[in-house]
Amino acid sequence: MKKIMLLAVASLMMAGPAFAQSAHMTANYGEIRLSAGFNPDPYRVEMHAGGGVNGAHLPGSCIGSISEAPDFEVTYSAGSLPLVFRTVSRADTTLIINGPDGRWYCDDDSFGDGDAEVRFNRPQSGTYDVWVGVFGGETAPATLLITETP
Structure with missing residues (x-):
């Protein structure tokens, strides 16, 4: 029985890390x-x-x-305007957003020049957790733009 328990513990320790993406973590940049x-x-x-x-x-x-934690968190009170998230960087950036509805929204190059854009034409009120990624596995300086101007 001890051998079985030790094998079970060892197999759990050797397994790859679980995907721990969490919109509930404190945002890296506020x-x-x-x-x-x-x-x-x-x-x-x-x-x-x-x-x-x-x-x-x-x-x-x-x-x-x-990153594991969101890069930025926006709590938004919606009106009639769209809500748009964009990236600007010399690197090829991506956007991943967990919206107030719990769904994931993603983009790679919609803003042009390797920059990303996620647009909510009828945004919901609530929290938007935003990750700004890079294509290729490195880190890079970037600017996240949040706008209501299409």
Whole structure:
């Protein structure tokens, strides 16, 4: 019986790390509360994008290397305007967002020049946890833009 228990413990220890992406962790670069019509628009967050987690493990078409914790958290009070998240970087960045509905939204190059964009035409009020990833597994300086201007 002891051998079986030791084998079970050893096999658990040798297994690869579980995917531990968590929208409930404290965001790496802070958080903000925004309401429809916020100013300044766009709201800018400077950061280092990327991390040691493969975003492809998430549901949907997510890609890019990201951190375990979200990079930024936005608690948003919606109005009639769209809510748009964009990245700007010299690196090829990606966006992964866990929306207030619990769904995952992902993009790689929609903003052009290797930058990403996720647009919510009818955003919900609630918390948006945002990861800014990089394609290729490194980290890179990046700016997250949050805007209501399409």
